[in-house]
Amino acid sequence: MTEAAGLLSLLCEMLRHTRIGAGVTLPAMAEHLSVSKGFLSEVERGLKPPSARVVQRYDEILGGEGVLIGLLEDLRVSSARAAASSAPRPEGAAEGVPGDEVTFLDESPDDVELMAGETHEKWWRISNSGSVPWVDRHLRRTGRRSGPEVPGAAASIVIPTVLPGEEVTLRTTLIGAFVPGTRIIRYKMVDSTGQELFPSLPYGLTAQVTSLQS
Known part of the structure; x- marks a missing residue:
């Protein structure tokens, strides 16, 4: 999907x-x-x-x-x-990387309320549960990233090298938007070329941010 x-x-x-x-x-x-x-x-x-x-x-x-x-x-x-996209996946090509697996372990509270401009650290803990080392990967923020009603968050989060069986905690700073409302921040794991990994996991890592009237 x-x-x-x-x-x-x-x-x-x-x-x-x-x-x-x-x-x-x-x-x-x-x-x-x-x-x-x-x-x-x-x-x-x-x-x-x-x-x-x-x-x-x-x-x-x-x-x-x-x-x-x-x-x-x-x-x-x-x-x-x-x-x-100018690089469609070749016909018959397998999705993702053979032997590549990820397991979600834990995260900080998912529903965050912030005043306009207020910051909050959000973290997720995941593990490399496959047989492929994670090298030169990062989380890429998806969806709309700018506008007064969109909460701030890093466009990219670097993932250090993670060997099979190891765990990693990934962090970003959320910033309350200047227009009240609720938005969901999403990240997907990609490789050094920007190719999305784990395409069968459509939602990636998320955080729900409710920006409050200051």
Whole structure:
């Protein structure tokens, strides 16, 4: 599954969970949006891509606090990057590196609330659970990186050499955005050429940052 496909699946799933969590029925939501219940059901099940209008209305009506809109922005950036790629994977080539495996072990609290400009250290602990040494790798931030409503975080996090069986703790500094709202920061592991590793893991390492009014 590509990163864009994973983000689309997550967005559709979040639309459904946000609606159910707000106690709004599918027919009532369809009426709010002036669309059919069947159409909205297909969107929530990932059978049809949601439009920007649908995502924005879900976020506004259900109190999504910008999470749904942020996911849509990340999806747009990811789709554009994939479309612009000039080095498609050769037909029949295997995904990732044979013998390469990663295991998530622990992380600091995932839901962080920050005042505008306030900083917070976020960390993840992972292990090299495969048979391939990790050399010249880094975490690359995905999705939208700039704008007053987007929390700050490093565009790249260097990964030291990690041999099979070893663990590593990766850190970044989060900075509260100057426009209130919630955004999800995502990182994917890439090699020295920028080639994404572990393509079957669409979400990578994440942090949810809620920026508060100062």
